[in-house]
Amino acid sequence: MKTPVLIISGFLGSGKTTLLLQLLSEIRQRGLKPAILMNELGRQDVDGLILTQALDGLPLEKLLDGCICCSKKSEISGALQHLLALRPAPDLLVIELTGVANPEEVVDAMADPSLRDSVILDKIITVLDAEHALDYNSIFSTDKELVHTLRRQIDVADAVIINKTDLVDSSHLAKVTKLVEKHNPFAPRLPAVNAKVEFDLLLHGLQPLRQTGNLAPASRRFPEHVSHRHEHEHGHGHKSHSRIQSIFIPIPEQASFSEKKLEKFLKHREGRVLRAKGYLSLDGSPHASLIQFAGKRMRKETSPYHGPHYLVVIGYELDEARLLEEWRSVC
Helix, strand or coil: CCCEEEEEEECCCCCCHHHHHHHHHHHHHHHCCCCEEECCCHHHHHHHHHHHHHHHCEEEEEEEECCCCCCCHHHHHHHHHHHHHCCCCEEEEEEECCCCCCHHHHHHHHHCCCCCCEEEEEEEEEECCCCCHHHHHHHHHCCCHHHHHHHHHCCCCCCEECCCCCCCCCCHHHHHHHHHHHCCCCCCCEECCCCCHHHHHHHCCCCCCCCCCCCCCCCCCCCCCCCCCCCCCCCCCCCCCCEEEEEEEEECCCCCHHHHHHHHHHCCCCCEEEEEEEEEECCCCEEEEEEEEEECEEEECCCCCCCCCEEEEEEEEECHHHHHHHHHHCC
């Protein structure tokens, strides 16, 4: 009996973790026992902590400090095997990819001899940021590998969630919808605010595997127009997505920051800061807030977090030395 795998894909800041939190709640309400594999570019975990706090006792494996389709690809098999060995066994594996991962690479990894008799791909769900999806081709125009990956995230999806529709007008949304139709005319397109969608489409057919007589779902196949292998060019010292950087900034716990200065710092790079997240004290508060920055918008949330304070900044062609030097002015 094979365990179905649900893959959540999408670029940085599109709303993958927001979708995942809602999906997991719905999955549990349906009597399913999920287990999660999460990949983050940074060496410090943020999204995994959010999940752990939101869903106590959730089985979770984390692959940090690298992209699951590049430097972490060799670790996928071991992480999935560890989750499959849990008792009671999970009914469903959910994989949340980093924003620069090609989901095809994970599908290829699932064909490993150690996994192919244990897991089966159920769906690939791709989340798009409606506000910024049209800008990516121009922003990353000189990075053909990254543009290709972003297109493939759409191409191979079984469902595309067009998120943050409340931030765009109808004309802009029509253009985003046309972009999705161009690259994947077969997948349902689900407009959403805060990644809220009708979950029946995404979870259709999934049942507890431990129920007597339950059968694994039929083998999932890519549409005929989609090749299910992706060519990574690593020759001549090239590292895929080398222009995307993750910069870790440790923060003394006694340090407190101005919310306005922090937001200005993150925006002051011509849009090159794509994502930032972490835990730090704002405006003299003795408690850490969860900071989330995506699409040039910053928000804070109260958090029960009590660990070391830090900020992870993910961006495109950032000058790390200059960024760290300017960071001192925020303190």
